[in-house]
Amino acid sequence: MVKGVVDWLDERLDLSDLKHFIAEKGVPIHTQEVWYYLGGMTMFLFGVQVFTGILLLLYYRPSSAEAYESVQFIVTQVKFGWLIRNVHSWSANLLIALAFAHFFSVFFLKSYRKPRELTWLTGILLLFLMLGFGFSGYLLPWNELSFFATKVGTGSAGAVPVVGHFMLRLLRSGDDVTGATLSRFYGLHVAILPAITTALVAGHLLLVQRQGMSVPPGIERAQKAGKLGPLAQMKFFPNYILRDVLAWYVVLAIVAALAAFYPWELGTKADPFAVVPPGIRPEWYFLAVFYTLKLIPSHIMGFEGEQLGVVAFGIVAIVLVLVPFLDRRASRGERSPVFTVLAALGLVYLVVFTIIGHYAK
Amino acid sequence: MSQIARRCLPLIAAMALFAPSQATAQPAQAANTCLTCHSTLADTRLATPAKLFSGTDIHRERGFACADCHGGDPAAAEKARAHDAAKGYKGAPRGQAQITACARCHSDADLMRRYAPKQRVDQATEYATSVHGKQLAAGHTNVATCASCHGPHGIRLVSDAKSPVFPTNVAATCAACHADPRHMAEYKLADGTPLPTTQFADYKKSVHYAALTKGNDLSAPTCNDCHGNHGATPPGVGAVSNVCGTCHAVFATKFQSSVHAQIFDKGCVECHSNHAVLKPSDAMLGSTGHAVCATCHSGADDKGAVAADTMHGQFEQLEAGIRRSGALIGRVKNAGIEVSDQELALREASTKLTLARTEMHGFVPASVTPIIADGAKIVESVDAAGEKGAAELRFRRRGLAISLGAILLLVVALGLKVRQIDRRSHS
Secondary structure (H helix, E strand, O other): OHHHHHHHHHHHHOOHHHHHHHHHOEEEOOOOHHHHHHHHHHHHHHHHHHHHHHHHHOOOOOOOOOHHHHHHHHHHOOOOHHHHHHHHHHHHHHHHHHHHHHHHHHHHOOOOOOOOHHHHHHHHHHHHHHHHHHHHHHHOOOEHHHHHHHHHHHHHHOOOOOOHHHHHHHHHOOOOOOHHHHHHHHHHHHHHHHHHHHHHHHHHHHHHHHHOOOOOHHHHHHHHOOOOOOOOEEEHHHHHHHHHHHHHHHHHHHHHHHHHHOOOOOOOEOOOOOOOOOOOOOOHHHHHHHHHHHHOOOEEOOEEHHHHHHHHHHHHHHHHHHHHHHOHHHHOOOOOHHHHHHHHHHHHHHHHHHHHHHHOO | OOHHHHHHHHHHHHHHHHOOOOOOOOOOOOOOHHHHHHOOOOOHHHHHHHHHHHOOOHHHHOOOOOHHHHOOOOOOOOHHHHOOHHHOOOOOOOOHHHHHHHHHHHOOHHHHHHHOOOOOOOHHHHHHHOHHHHHHHOOOOOOOOHHHHHOOOOOOOOOOOOOOOOHHHHHHHHHHHHOOHHHHOOOEOOOOOEOOOOHHHHHOOOHHHHHHHOOOOOOOOOHHHHHOOOOOOOOOOOOHHHHHHOOOHHHHHHHHOOOHHHHOOOOOHHHHOOOOOOOOOHHHOOOOOOOHHHHOOOOOOOHHHHHHHHHHHHHHHHHHHHHHHHHHHHHHHHOOOOOHHHHHHHHHHHHHHHHHHHHHHHOOHHHHHHHHHHHHHHHHHHHHHHHHHHHHHHHHHHHHHHHHHHHHHHHHHHHHHHHHHHHHHHO
């Protein structure tokens, strides 16, 4: 039957190019190929987010008076609403974890080097967008924790020099976190960010398909030195894609188990006039930054400490975007230990500060 | 208003403010040689007052000086002239003289209005009606006077946490005399028995002391809340339930309507004690064990014993139900099922239990039973909702197990397929 449909389409659209691409596309087989699957798993979870997000949209009401109650209604009254909400929350967290894993695997394997600068660029922007999804989505249940964490998070944006106050008002839709902020975050979460993300994912995938999988520089150098022959190829369809699907199923099983055994808390409804409860902290993926900003002294050489911290993180973000253009040695196929060390230090910093931030009072 | 008049107005106002008053006591504005000399004396008995007065002292802070209480000439450099009786020097006022010295200002409404407009001015009058005041009038100079509680020098506001009469310090201040058997030896109760000195030790075991010192509840009662402060006297027979009822109003009303109100000499104290008021429990009710009712009531024929046992059983039953339901709801909640309505209902059931315990002070089981029945009905509905939640939880877990099994099968099938395709590719 599938063949019949393909033939029918072929007759009308001439799919010979596509058929040829599918038949010829191969994936190099080597010791590091396991990291290739992280990108596909991240994309799969993005699909889960879109699917569960659309279902949640059917019942969610984005206003400070109704948001909390609507989420409560979803998890208590809507058939399988609890499952959809839990899967949405858990897969969002797994997605960010996998996106970070994908980012570090690409960094360590130097897959950003010429000619894949654009793939890196779209990828790093996607990572920032995923963090944006997490930040905007966190407020939507309008509970106490998310309300005050958003207040702290948007407050940090206010520390950006020159445009800080403008950014704070832009994010909050006013001077404080209110129902207007909720509407704004809702718009960001369900329309603006998904639109940009869809375009970037399409571009990212197109580039990956067009340029093929990157082979680690160490293997390339061994080939050039004649120590290693041409790499064996695995067919993309169906050998590689079936492995990808297998990994997706494993991820799905993990999400389902987490959703059933560790349900996502609803908390208590946000009360803007309540005293800030103790232990307010952002989601785990912002903990390292949050804790670092907390550690910085209030004033350093006449400058505000938080302002300096925010500027430093901004510079780090810009450097990350420009990595393929800065790491000239990797582009020439040479070893670039400086960037490997920097990536390792970045990874250690993120892990250590996230753990300390989690336990710090 | 003319230009000159407008310019002179602040001057006239300032003159009016600092003009000599006709009040009996005035802050001494002149040089104070008392402190200059006394602070250098080797005799600590004479030097300490100067040191204390120079530190935190509300009187000094408000502009008063040594001579305002002790008399004499604070401007004189020689001891003889400074301590001249002709200049009103009266030394350290003790006993009734101290009450008079303090009352000179503190009973003067006009004067006190200037410094503490809200403060009462009847302390001396009240003191005269107190046991302390009466004993003093009878010639017992060992009794407490103003300085015994407030201190003679270094006097702080009552609202100052370091003041000996700040709520958390009152009991220790009273205990300085009342817990000292030697000090209290000469005083006897009306029946001739020695005055007890265990009040402070008993009070320290009480819920009131715990609330005040551990719970930081400054409204929790200490000595003066039941005995009065300046008019300190033990609450008389019949007045006890009024004293307790000041805070425990509902309990007092129920008790007044009960048959025990006519029988109990000491009211609330009969069951709850006076200074060692322990946390009440349902174990106090009943006709067996350590129940306080058992002192008078026992046996199946005793109506009081039956009533006490009935109410005790009802309380235990409702409390056990609330505990059981709470555990069930907690389990279901932990598993992610929304139970805020049930939590609210359980709080309502707990309120019913408290209401029933309050109603018990009327000692009529018939008025307790309907409240307990209401509570039991709530617990029943929460139990039903909890069971439904537990069933939902089992359904979710079973569903997940089936889904995971299906996914696992798919993973295995895919793995086999991948291996088959790989093998075919190699061949």
